[in-house]
Amino acid sequence: MCKSIFKLVSINIFFTLFFASVANAQNIKGKVISNGESLSYATVTLVGTSHGVMTDDKGEFIFDQLKEGNYTVKAELVGFKPMTKKVNVKNQQSVQMSFDLQEDATLDEIVISGTLKPVLKSEAVVPVEIYTPAFFEKNPTASLFDAVQMINGVQPQLNCNVCNTGDIHINGMEGPYTMILIDGMPIVSSLSTVYGLFGIPTSLIERVEVVKGPASSLYGTEAMGGIINVITKDPEHAAKLSVDAFSTTWLENNIDLGASYKLGKHVKGLFGGNYFKYGQRKDKNGDGFTDVTLQDRISMFNKFSLKRKEDRVASLALRYVYEDRWGGQTDWKRKEHRGGEEVYAESIFTNRFEAIGMYQLPTTENIYTQFSYIYHKQNSFYGPESYNAKQQVAFAQAYWDKNIGNHSMLLGASFKYTYYDDNTRATGIYDENGLVKNQPQETPIPGIFIQDEWKLSDQHKLLLGYRFDYDQKHKGIHSPRIGYKYTPTANQALRASFGTGFRVVNVFTEDHRALTGAREVVFAEKLDPEKSYNANLNYTIKVPSDFGVFNFDVNGFYTYFTNKIDADTDTDQTKIIYANLDGHAISRGLSLNVDVTFDIPLKLMAGATYMDVFRKEDGEREQIYHSPKWSGNFIASYNFGNGFTADLTSDWKGPMRLPRVENDYRPEYSPWTVIANVQVTKKFNNGIQIYGGVKNLFNTLPKEDTIARWWDPFGEPGNGVAPPAGRNDVIFEPNDYSYTPLQGIRGFLGVRYNIF
Structure with a gap:
């Protein structure tokens, strides 16, 4: 009886709670x-x-x-x-x-590259361009080097047609003037400027900030042409898992992995990995050499973020890159021919480790410390010539971020130590019998810097900056900067800046031509530092309309070099001569970027750059190599709904002067070129994206031989094939005559998957 009553009461209570x-x-x-x-x-x-x-x-x-x-x-x-x-x-x-929701065409993002401190893009005195992963996904590539070709005024340039190494030019200025940063730290040093741009996993990138123009007052003496700052994702906001993999009809295989995780309550981590493999010995142009370098590359990245009181910053990132690449005659075999004179090839093994850290001191004042360490080892053969090098770079800085009334101050000190050793004359004393004494280069550079961003009124801002570095050989290095921003209305801004640049040249780590080819390297005199004066003028305006929003960005730039070190390959076809500039050099031009977001699901971006880059000695004017007068880009994206989008991307270049040898049968200037790509993407609700398309839609290829005397790389009669008619007098030269890739039209297919 009691059990029945208890059961009845329990049922009543259950239904009472349920209906309640x-x-x-x-x-x-x-x-x-x-x-x-x-x-x-x-x-x-x-x-x-x-x-x-x-x-x-x-x-x-x-x-x-x-x-x-x-x-x-x-x-x-x-x-x-x-x-x-x-x-x-x-x-x-x-x-x-x-x-x-409607996309916000007037989105005001946070940038840090212009002034080393977070600031709204619209409020920044220094113009900073922002590119998100969504931008780079419109034309999937296996490396950042290839991806930046869609940015107006930024030109990835191949410097070797055999090993396919290259650098990034900004506004016509060569790669050594471009500083590559990861999370604001100068991580790509001179030796790895050639190779370090490959292997940054795109799954880790939050955004890429581009500053065109001098930034030496904050980032040191090498940032003469501009900076590219790769901002990695915060582990707290990154996807739990991200996968991006694609392959092309040339069997270029690339996979990016990313994963965020927790280590206890206070530590969050972000892992990223990239693997790229290309192993096809293709020779479409019939010169006996591989059209594209064979590569086997792996890159691993891990970033830790510590949660601290009052949201103070503490992070540590580690990165390792290994790459095995070679290019050359298609019958080359590593075990038999590496370093020999029977079959020509260039083979490069690279091992690289990086550490990047940031720690905000537990003080009432905003004091930050940063450090980075780079270890780069390279084992290379360029035909029979070996190049073995090791470089270590340690960098540390501390700065105080302080607001005083209308002044936003930055005061800091830095120290950079570079160790470099190789098997060339750069670090050794030689006589007729060979190496006499090895002398690795050790370069400590302490520096101090100060910056004041002064808000004169709601419409006027003034930026004053100064940096002093001390080099043992060249003593004091002064890098001042001044910037001004005028905002007449909320939709437009005028920015002007002026600064100086200073750079110590290391030929063997920066100029690939000093290592490869058949030329003798000659230093006509002791090389002095490069010095320049820089000016930039930028105007932006947003124009709303009934059918969309137009954004215009106009930029004028001018750089005057009082000394500039360029390779002279014209005086003697058997030599490459380096000397100080007896005159001056100028890089000047004008660029325009326009992007339109329509009320319909259509976006357009277009850019054009005119530049004139030359040197003048003894009254004679000479155009700098690989600097086209005209260049630009075009991007169109359309959303069809139901998860389908289509992207058309293209970049184009006008004629540019190319290095040649004596009796060269190839034209001095390249023709107009256009590289266009099309892609279709399908997004599913479960986080999967499938994309595919066609690269180099118009099958743009070089019209001439890219390698001079490809039929006889060792210059010995009977060692090669019979030369084509009228081409017998030139020397073998595998470098620099490059203005468009050797890959023609090809398809690609890929998949992305994200779990948050």
């Missing part, structure tokens, strides 16, 4: 989309309450167990305009609602 919960089961359900596409991980909040949720993979959200009443629901996601809606929730009611 149902009676109060008011909820709000909904979905967040944009142009018909679901938006995952958008933030949805009930304004005025502590309630907030994120949308799932399908863009859906729900608020449960709500009380009756009126609510204001807000949906927002970075890159889109937020939207709010009001809703009334009644007893036992489930309210359905949806948000269709």
